[in-house]
Amino acid sequence: MTDLAKNEGVITPEEALLRLKEGNFRFLNNMPQNKDLLTEVDLTKDMQTPYAVILSCMDSRTSAELIFDQGVGDIFSIRIAGNVVTDGILGSLEFATAIAGASLILVMGHTSCGAIKGACDNVKLGYLSELMHRIEPAVEMANALFATGRSSKNIDYVSAVTKFNVEYAMAEIRQRSTIISELVKSGKVGIGAALYDVATGKVIFNGF
Numbered sequence: 001m002t003d004l005a006k007n008e009g010v011i012t013p014e015e016a017l018l019r020l021k022e023g024n025f026r027f028l029n030n031m032p033q034n035k036d037l038l039t040e041v042d043l044t045k046d047m048q049t050p051y052a053v054i055l056s057c058m059d060s061r062t063s064a065e066l067i068f069d070q071g072v073g074d075i076f077s078i079r080i081a082g083n084v085v086t087d088g089i090l091g092s093l094e095f096a097t098a099i100a101g102a103s104l105i106l107v108m109g110h111t112s113c114g115a116i117k118g119a120c121d122n123v124k125l126g127y128l129s130e131l132m133h134r135i136e137p138a139v140e141m142a143n144a145l146f147a148t149g150r151s152s153k154n155i156d157y158v159s160a161v162t163k164f165n166v167e168y169a170m171a172e173i174r175q176r177s178t179i180i181s182e183l184v185k186s187g188k189v190g191i192g193a194a195l196y197d198v199a200t201g202k203v204i205f206n207g208f
């Protein structure tokens with residue numbers, strides 16, 4: 001890994017966020033960059049320098065490269081049901097930032113998330129139960145606001161769990177990874193929140 005770029009703050013977290021905002025704007029307006037992907041394959045064959053890392057859900061409608069109109073080698077895309085944080089996810093985020101030099105971590109939830117709905121209804125299913133368990137803190141936060149209607153049928157309740165789940169993931173990243181929290185303190189890395197609307201293609205950014 002010694003030939004990979006160390007984090008030298010090549011672009012700022014704010015610039016990285018702007019690139020993603022511009023990318024989603026192009027996606028929404030059907031104006032994709034005219035990229036020659038095979039040329040990009042050639043340009044990145046010896047080294048990658050992605051500027052951001054997106055932690056999002058595995059949902060088939062939420063591919064970060066597509067909705068942010070990105071090419072080969074532009075971003076790291078870490079996807080897991082419910083965009084939850086595990087030890088492996090933390091390690092991947094540390095690699096993306098501390099070793100490969102990404103200056104922005106974007107935690108992105110999305111509307112109509114099956115994992116979130118499953119957690120709202122306390123669904124248990126094989127290994128998925130362990131992932132659902134990681135959404136429970138967000139469910140408990142939402143329960144403090146909703147005395148009734150605590151199920152996936154209540155869209156407001158599902159929205160609240162989705163938002164709290166992103167915020168909880170951001171807090172976990174900061175609190176559990178000393179490497180990332182120090183990069184954030186130094187200003188080299190930013191952590192942002194986003195919500196993707198599967199009905200419109202729009203990414204709503206906040207937390208910056």
Ligand SMILES: [Zn+2]
Nearest residue numbers: 057059113114
């Ligand atoms: Zn999902």
